[in-house]
Amino acid sequence: MNFSRKLTICVLWAIIITWLLPVGAQATPPISGNTVEFTDSGQSLGISASLAVALGDLDGDGDLDAFVADRSNQVNIVWHNDGSGTFTDRQEIGSSDSRGMALGDLDRDGDLDAFVANFSQANRVWLNNGDGTFSNSGQSLGSSKSRDVALGDIDGDGDLDAFVANIGQANKIWLNDGNGAFTSSGQALGGSKSRAVALGDLDGDGDLDAFIANYGQINRVWINASGVFTDSGQSLGSAKSAGVALGDIDGDGDLDAFVANDGQADKVWLNNGSGVFTDNGQTLGSSASRDVALEDLDGDGDLDAFVANYGQPNRVWLNNGGTFTSEQPLGTSDSWAAALGDLDGDGDLDAFVANYNQADKVWVNGLVHRNAPYGDTGQ
Secondary structure: OOHHHHHHHHHHHHHHHHHHOOHHHOOOOOOOOOEOOEEEOOOOEOOOOEEEEEEEOOOOOOOOEEEEEEOOOOOEEEEEEOOOOOEEEEEEEOOOOEEEEEEEOOOOOOOOEEEEEEOOOOEEEEEEOOOOOEEEOOOOEOOOOEEEEEEEOOOOOOOOEEEEEEEOOOEEEEEEOOOOOEEEEEEEEOOOEEEEEEEEOOOOOOOOEEEEEEEOOOEEEEEEEOOEEEEOOOOEOOOEEEEEEEEOOOOOOOOEEEEEEEOOOEEEEEEOOOOOEEEOOOOEOOOEEEEEEEEOOOOOOOOEEEEEEOOOOEEEEEEEOOEEEEEEEEOOOOEEEEEEEOOOOOOOOEEEEEEOOOOEEEEEEOOEOOOOOOOOOOO
16 A cells, blocks of 8 residues: 555545544634623612712621712611622611712721711711621711722821812821821812822832822822822823722733723823823723723733713723723613622622612623633533
């Protein structure tokens, strides 16, 4: 038998064997790219006047609960998670018109407390009793014009301080004594038009700086030096901002800013590593955003954005090397805030959305990992 005939027979046998193999055993081309799709969990939470939400394990059972700040003569609500993403009202606290809040261990007893920014009354510190219920610390902080708050160790003494964004008065720094008792630093920052604040080390010197989203004046970056802030001199945006989130959007190791705008498209501001920001040129959405949260929603290792919109559906924006594309519209508008976390314990990031003219919603992430190696069908 000559070589040519042998080769022909081998090829024929290979074809026959391939046809005889079960479909699942045949080699398949590689699949790449994850698919993220959020679905409404079906829960309707609260009475429709929510402006802010933060997630954390409030009762120490290992899952993420929610603290929701409400306005219009409605109390704030603590929602406990049963571990599967189903929430029940655990406690109603405060006396209306809260605009922002943040969670952190303020008294260093190992659980998460709440600093609540109020508009028509002084700000409040609520201390966690250890079981996910809260008691008023008795402090009255500020003079009733606050819109947002961010927590972090501003003065480098090891506890959590508060940067409060105000409307009608300058922003304020409240320093923690380590036991959850706060005093004003005496600093008056900005010109009374702030909607949101995010803290992070923007200039790479190891302390926490502040990015302020303003409405009615230009956004500002405040640089921290030993707990004292100075205006960086940058004028960012066009005075239409409502929310901001910080994260390494372009993968270069520093903190960039995704700014949610009301009256213009959302913007991404890229940091040069020294706290100097430039617009990356993208115009995202159609000018009705209230808040934004950054996390890796599709499991590809970079930060995506969940944007809460008012007057139009919320949006999921997927990141590809610092460039965002819209993935999915969610809800029927009237959202004011969103927080991301693994609410149902399945390993991906879900969304708790605070709504104003409708009940709050939990959106469950149905992330599908489509990165199987060649020939692996998953059977």
